[in-house]
Amino acid sequence: MAEKTVHLRIRRQDGPDTASYWQEFKVPYTPGMNVITCLEEIRKNPVTTGGNAVAPVVWECSCLEEVCGACSARINGTPQQACSALVEQFSQPITLEPLDTFPVVRDLMVDREVMFENLMRVKAWVPIDGTHDLGPGPRQSGKEQTWMYVLSRCMTCGCCTDACPQVNVRNEFIGPAILNQVRLFNGHPTGKMHASARLQAIMGPGGIVECGNAQNCVKVCPKEIPLTQSISELGRQTLAEGIKTFFQKPDVEM
Amino acid sequence: MSEKRIIVVGGGLAGLMNVITACELGYKCDLVSYVAVRRSHSVCAQGGINGAVNTMGEGDSPEFHFDDTVYGGDFLANQPMVRDMCYDAPKTIYLLDRMGVTFNRTNEGLLDFRRFGGTLFNRTAFAGATTGQQLIYGLDEQVRKYEAEGLVRKFEHHSFQGLILDEANNCRGITMTDTQSMETSSLLADAVSICTGGIGAIWGQTTNSTICTGSAASRCYQQGVWYANGEFIQIHPTAIPGTDKCRLISESVRGEGGRVWVPKNPDETRAGIDIPEGDRYYFLEEKYPAYGNLVPRDIASRELFDVCVNQNLGVGGGWKVYLDVTHIPEATLRAKLAGVLEIYEKFAGEDPYHNPMMVFPAMHYTMGGLYIGYGKETNKKDELPANWDHYKHMSNINGLFVGGESDYQYHGGNRLGANSLLSCLWAGRVLGPEMAKYIENSDLPELSDTKVQGFVTEQDEAFARVRQMDGKLNPHHLQDELNREMTKHCSVVRYNKDLEKLDELVDDLLVRWESCGLSDIGLNTNQEIVFMRELRDRLILTKAIVRGAIKRDESRGAHFKPDFDKRDDENWLKTTVAKYDGKRNPEFSYEDVDISLIKPRLRSYATASHGGQESKDEK
Numbered sequence: 001m002a003e004k005t006v007h008l009r010i011r012r013q014d015g016p017d018t019a020s021y022w023q024e025f026k027v028p029y030t031p032g033m034n035v036i037t038c039l040e041e042i043r044k045n046p047v048t049t050g051g052n053a054v055a056p057v058v059w060e061c062s063c064l065e066e067v068c069g070a071c072s073a074r075i076n077g078t079p080q081q082a083c084s085a086l087v088e089q090f091s092q093p094i095t096l097e098p099l100d101t102f103p104v105v106r107d108l109m110v111d112r113e114v115m116f117e118n119l120m121r122v123k124a125w126v127p128i129d130g131t132h133d134l135g136p137g138p139r140q141s142g143k144e145q146t147w148m149y150v151l152s153r154c155m156t157c158g159c160c161t162d163a164c165p166q167v168n169v170r171n172e173f174i175g176p177a178i179l180n181q182v183r184l185f186n187g188h189p190t191g192k193m194h195a196s197a198r199l200q201a202i203m204g205p206g207g208i209v210e211c212g213n214a215q216n217c218v219k220v221c222p223k224e225i226p227l228t229q230s231i232s233e234l235g236r237q238t239l240a241e242g243i244k245t246f247f248q249k250p251d252v253e254m
Numbered sequence: 255m256s257e258k259r260i261i262v263v264g265g266g267l268a269g270l271m272n273v274i275t276a277c278e279l280g281y282k283c284d285l286v287s288y289v290a291v292r293r294s295h296s297v298c299a300q301g302g303i304n305g306a307v308n309t310m311g312e313g314d315s316p317e318f319h320f321d322d323t324v325y326g327g328d329f330l331a332n333q334p335m336v337r338d339m340c341y342d343a344p345k346t347i348y349l350l351d352r353m354g355v356t357f358n359r360t361n362e363g364l365l366d367f368r369r370f371g372g373t374l375f376n377r378t379a380f381a382g383a384t385t386g387q388q389l390i391y392g393l394d395e396q397v398r399k400y401e402a403e404g405l406v407r408k409f410e411h412h413s414f415q416g417l418i419l420d421e422a423n424n425c426r427g428i429t430m431t432d433t434q435s436m437e438t439s440s441l442l443a444d445a446v447s448i449c450t451g452g453i454g455a456i457w458g459q460t461t462n463s464t465i466c467t468g469s470a471a472s473r474c475y476q477q478g479v480w481y482a483n484g485e486f487i488q489i490h491p492t493a494i495p496g497t498d499k500c501r502l503i504s505e506s507v508r509g510e511g512g513r514v515w516v517p518k519n520p521d522e523t524r525a526g527i528d529i530p531e532g533d534r535y536y537f538l539e540e541k542y543p544a545y546g547n548l549v550p551r552d553i554a555s556r557e558l559f560d561v562c563v564n565q566n567l568g569v570g571g572g573w574k575v576y577l578d579v580t581h582i583p584e585a586t587l588r589a590k591l592a593g594v595l596e597i598y599e600k601f602a603g604e605d606p607y608h609n610p611m612m613v614f615p616a617m618h619y620t621m622g623g624l625y626i627g628y629g630k631e632t633n634k635k636d637e638l639p640a641n642w643d644h645y646k647h648m649s650n651i652n653g654l655f656v657g658g659e660s661d662y663q664y665h666g667g668n669r670l671g672a673n674s675l676l677s678c679l680w681a682g683r684v685l686g687p688e689m690a691k692y693i694e695n696s697d698l699p700e701l702s703d704t705k706v707q708g709f710v711t712e713q714d715e716a717f718a719r720v721r722q723m724d725g726k727l728n729p730h731h732l733q734d735e736l737n738r739e740m741t742k743h744c745s746v747v748r749y750n751k752d753l754e755k756l757d758e759l760v761d762d763l764l765v766r767w768e769s770c771g772l773s774d775i776g777l778n779t780n781q782e783i784v785f786m787r788e789l790r791d792r793l794i795l796t797k798a799i800v801r802g803a804i805k806r807d808e809s810r811g812a813h814f815k816p817d818f819d820k821r822d823d824e825n826w827l828k829t830t831v832a833k834y835d836g837k838r839n840p841e842f843s844y845e846d847v848d849i850s851l852i853k854p855r856l857r858s859y860a861t862a863s864h865g866g867q868e869s870k871d872e873k
Contacts, residue, residue: 139363
């Protein structure tokens with residue numbers, strides 16, 4: 001692509017409760033540019049294609065290398081990280097919109113607090129006895145580490161949750177990312193001791209039963225985490241938990 | 255005794271560990287962070303964390319780790335606390351292991367360790383090539399547990415504005431701005447820690463995240479916290495050159511066998527993969543037979559710089575060298591380096607499994623930082639509070655603690671790779687108990703609401719003044735200029751005349767700052783006002799760094815002046831201490847370094863340094 005400029009169409013919104021509106025910008029092109037570089041160019045000269053001086057676009061970013069999960073946005077309709085959205089990969093004008101499933105704070109910045117609240121709900125941690133010295137942790141095989149490592153790369157970016165049709169205003173579904181964390185902690189030797197509590201947390205409304213198998217999540221995950229595999233595995237675990245607790249009280253103390 | 259509450263500013267490895275150890279002691283924590291803490295810059299760390307666990311049975315020990323660290327730092331670090339850190343390192347790694355960090359494993363299921371720069375031992379535990387990410391997630395999860403128990407209040411999307419100091423200059427809290435509502439408020443606690451990380455935004459061409467603004471450190475400095483060894487800036491040898499960011503290619507790539515080279519022929523036109531061995535110049539391996547590609551970062555960066563800039567041997571005549579992993583089995587690369595190779599593929603657009611990568615040095619880390627008083631003799635006793643040597647990691651202000659990259663304590667003139675994750679976690683482990691001890695033993699005067707409100711009002715007024723800025727200049731252009739000049743003149747190679755011009759430029763930028771205009775005056779998530787204020791903070795801190803570099807006429811660690819190219823222990827084995835003069839400039843004084851445990855010796859990686867026993871035939 002030998003364009004001298006990059007043409008962007010951005011859906012803006014001044015606040016959580018105001019109407020959204022479109023603005024277009026053209027910024028100078030440099031090779032290897034990504035969408036965030038474009039946004040940085042806009043703030044150096046925040047003038048629309050119509051010639052109006054406006055406030056620069058507001059967006060969230062941090063690492064610029066796809067490990068922090070901050071810069072999620074819908075780019076030409078698909079939820080992804082803006083930092084790795086290299087301009088050459090897109091047809092122009094490049095359309096930028098905030099993620100759809102989270103409340104807008106301003107422009108491209110959304111509020112993903114619900115994901116962190118849900119991590120708390122499902123007790124997504126390994127409960128340790130304390131920071132005092134207890135020697136090494138339990139041994140784990142390389143094979144175990146390999147699959148757990150992949151799951152542990154989830155950066156809570158929200159793309160899977162945005163792509164999922166079951167996460168919407170009518171449904172409290174916690175979404176694929178949170179379910180994936182349950183599988184991760186239930187797989188850890190210490191975490192496993194408290195699997196019951198996590199499974200109970202996802203067996204109610206908004207839990208695993210809400211997954212409709214659309215499989216959008218795996219398609220958009222920037223870290224290629226096998227989310228549907230995790231959900232499927234949890235289906236098995238929650239079934240076993242359900243049978244077990246049919247006859248005895250669930251073990252939820254943690 | 256005061257309330258059992260502390261404030262931690264910064265939610266990276268140091269801050270989160272600080273919260274955990276404080277909560278364990280029953281303290282409530284207010285955690286303030288620019289972003290959701292899980293997204294802190296610590297996620298970018300790739301290669302691993304050092305600890306002499308000796309899984310490899312090589313005879314490694316914390317004593318060797320200690321020596322490697324002090325030697326790697328060119329003897330500028332105060333030694334007792336460095337020793338404590340190295341001796342504790344295995345316990346820190348085990349703790350993170352128990353928290354569920356997905357470290358790589360050996361055949362027997364133990365933690366695997368690899369080699370890193372500046373040592374001959376395999377003492378770096380790692381989780382693929384994204385270790386920082388897994389470590390911070392482990393801590394983030396533990397903090398969430400304490401949050402669920404009601405011990406932690408998080409103030410994410412908040413920007414630290416300043417310290418609240420009482421009449422006796424004790425730190426009693428902070429002011430902070432909600433970067434979405436734009437409201438400024440106060441938080442009170444009798445102990446505050448600053449764990450706000452790096453300052454890469456001063457250079458722009460950096461491996462740092464965009465949130466490493468330098469603003470918090472600068473505000474503390476502007477309020478009287480001393481800034482130490484500011485001139486010691488680590489330039490990482492291998493980063494992908496870029497306009498928005500120089501993305502890090504971890505040292506662990508070399509740890510796993512990656513080789514640095516340039517074509518022997520400066521007019522070479524063949525693609526890297528097509529150049530045969532005989533036509534390649536493996537310049538690090540040839541010059542440093544013992545350490546090869548794993549010489550410490552300051553040395554590697556100088557060599558890369560020299561090969562490209564002075565010898566004109568860079569790839570295609572540009573400022574790039576090859577970092578080659580094509581000879582390493584793909585299975586090994588996928589198991590141990592996938593995360594970082596993925597970054598190269600996504601952002602440089604080439605397949606590193608089949609083509610040598612192209613890299614160049616970039617600003618990466620600050621060894622310097624806010625001052626810590628504990629653990630050494632000091633000629634500055636008269637200027638320090640009475641308690642200065644009672645509490646580890648306390649700054650020169652009573653009740654204000656510092657940890658992580660924000661402090662200056664552990665890495666001397668140059669940091670060894672994989673020692674930063676260690677020093678951040680170690681600082682966090684120390685901070686909780688020390689802040690608790692401080693609170694339990696302190697009898698602090700009453701703090702009036704009026705006094706507190708005064709600090710908030712001061713910030714409100716500064717905010718309002720900035721909101722009225724309507725000059726013609728765009729602050730992002732000033733930022734670009736600062737970045738360009740700092741990268742050119744305050745990086746790998748330094749000359750006094752260039753640094754003097756740079757200092758004048760910063761003065762000029764401070765004047766031009768007054769003529770900037772805001773392109774956004776709204777009160778919802780106004781990033782422009784925040785940027786405008788932070789830019790000024792950066793300029794003030796830059797003066798402390800640049801003027802410190804001008805004064806230090808020697809070469810030590812990462813600070814290299816061709817005009818003074820030897821280390822000069824007689825005149826310069828001391829810590830640079832910068833104190834803000836209240837207007838614009840730093841005032842310098844110097845403090846002796848505690849070298850009581852390891853005697854300084856010549857630092858040369860031409861031969862192996864084995865815990866002080868030089869070995870000429872080591873390979």
